[in-house]
Amino acid sequence: MSYGDSMMSPDDQDERPTGIAMRRAALGRCPACGQGRIFSSYLKVADHCPSCNEALHHQRADDGPAYLTILIVSHLGAPLLLASFVAWRPSAMTLLLAFGIGSIVLSLAMLPVIKGGFIGLQWARRMHGFDNRSKAGA
Template sequence: MPNAAVPVDPAILPHSAGAAILRGASGKCPRCGGTHLFAGGLKPVERCRMCGQNWTLHAADDFPPYIAILLTGHLMAPVIIGLGKMEALPAWAMMLIALVMAGALIAAILRPAKGGVIALQWWLGMQGFAGHSGKVEAGVA
């Protein structure tokens, strides 16, 4: 049985999808922005400590890795082209540099991408979330 959402001052609710996504991408609760969205690594907290939002409803699944890989590929393309033009650089060194840079970029982009996707799902009312309107939300105490 759904419970009424913990009252949140409307002034702290995000006023646009972009604001909610920025909160999520920065690792903050997209609803109130007051505490952490992630418990550690890529695992979101079960509930926000400030507003009580249930974050177990999300279904980010494969979209955050897709975003991370897409952005990494676009950012790495000019780097790889530049490395390829360096004739003095051995092929093994070029591959090593490219792999380390790509791995670091994916690792850096993945968590903000997941936070942004979770925030977008909440904003749009997907996966059982009531969305930004303040309606009663499933599983919110």
């Protein structure tokens, strides 16, 4: 008996592929069905999927998406900032405006995608109440 088999009860045996769930949620769709929207506004997660009625209020993305967004944007921006300074020698104000606006726009675009990925991961791994134990008795 493997570790995974010993940790799962018989009613939790249905597989939830992590990659598919994360991809669906990153696109703003329900990780379970891929149809309903998970966000009711920019970053507010809907309580339930409008298509399959999957409960989404269990998610606990908290600060994880923000930290990951900052990490990615800064790792993309720093080499570009250095390369553009070496290549063109723009003024400090030009660099400040261009990279300030660019990092804000990129962060705002990436944040819902990364938060969706976090929600998809939590759903696929049955974290924070995303399991079927409460539904099995019903």
